Amino acid sequence: MTESPTAAVQAARQQLAARLREIRKEAELTATELARRLDWYPSKVSRIEHARTPPGTADIRAWCAACGAENLADDLVASAQTADSMYMEWRRVQRTGLRHLQESRVELYERTRLFRIYCSTVVPGLLQTPSYATALLNSISRFHRTPNDVAEAVDARMRRSQVLFVNGNRFSVLVEESVLRYRIGDSETMAGQLGYLLTLMSLPSVSLGVIPFSASRPLWTLETFNVFDDARVHVELLSAAVKITAPGEVEQYVRASKELAGMAVYGSAARDLITSAIAHLR
Incomplete structure (x- = not known):
């Protein structure tokens, strides 16, 4: 059988999560250190990096700024918006x-x-x-x-x-x-x-x-x-x-x-x- 129609949505979110994790590691920050810089609970960083919680636009921009990668923020925000538009809950629309x-x-x-x-x-x-x-x-x-x-x-x-x-x-x-x-x-x-x-x-x-x-x-x-x-x-x-x-x-x-x-x-x-x-x- 073919994959569930939601598979592409989850794949897009996982790709975004993987890219954010790479940015953190390239900045030589641990998840705990990043959470401290952003004044977040460490669990929030973990949920985003494992694609359990989709990051908002403000989250992505703050993440990139804390990692010194502000130039990547616009593309990542666009990726997140694309993933969101792929799966629209009826209760939202x-x-x-x-x-x-x-x-x-x-x-x-x-x-x-x-x-x-x-x-x-x-x-x-x-x-x-x-x-x-x-x-x-x-x-x-x-x-x-x-x-x-x-x-x-x-x-x-x-x-x-x-x-x-x-x-x-x-x-x-x-x-x-x-x-x-x-x-x-x-x-x-x-x-x-x-x-x-x-x-x-x-x-x-x-x-x-x-x-x-x-x-x-x-x-x-x-x-x-x-x-x-x-x-x-x-x-x-x-x-x-x-x-x-x-x-x-x-x-x-x-x-x-x-x-x-x-x-x-x-x-x-x-x-x-x-x-x-x-x-x-x-």
């Missing part, structure tokens, strides 16, 4: 509600031309109806205990979905058959959502594949992910969003998307699975 997160991704969606989308749990956001999005975002708001701005967040999500109708954009969308069966909202909401998928399938820019329960699986069910122009990946976990830009890791998700596509059915076969799910609601 949703602390003011859900609308801001929807709006913050508009620029990325507008400049992307090729979208590879895989969902194993819910209908992808770009393909959601307002009713389905409302039911889903209400669940997310309740679980994460965010301020309730679901109506505004749904409006923002619908505006973001307009990229579906921009000439030149392409969407390779894969969902597990279970997505068609998991009931988000009431029966009417699900029927409307499934009917909308049938409508979107007629768009020349949208390739919608459904991976049937009966499919032979050379690749296991994965976490939900979105690939943007084969250059950036967003992975959605229960507690956080992970952004991946390292070419080697992005390539793994592109390859996974292609393998999953090989398990999917399209066209009339996919329509049959969707209409069957609609009939099941009744």
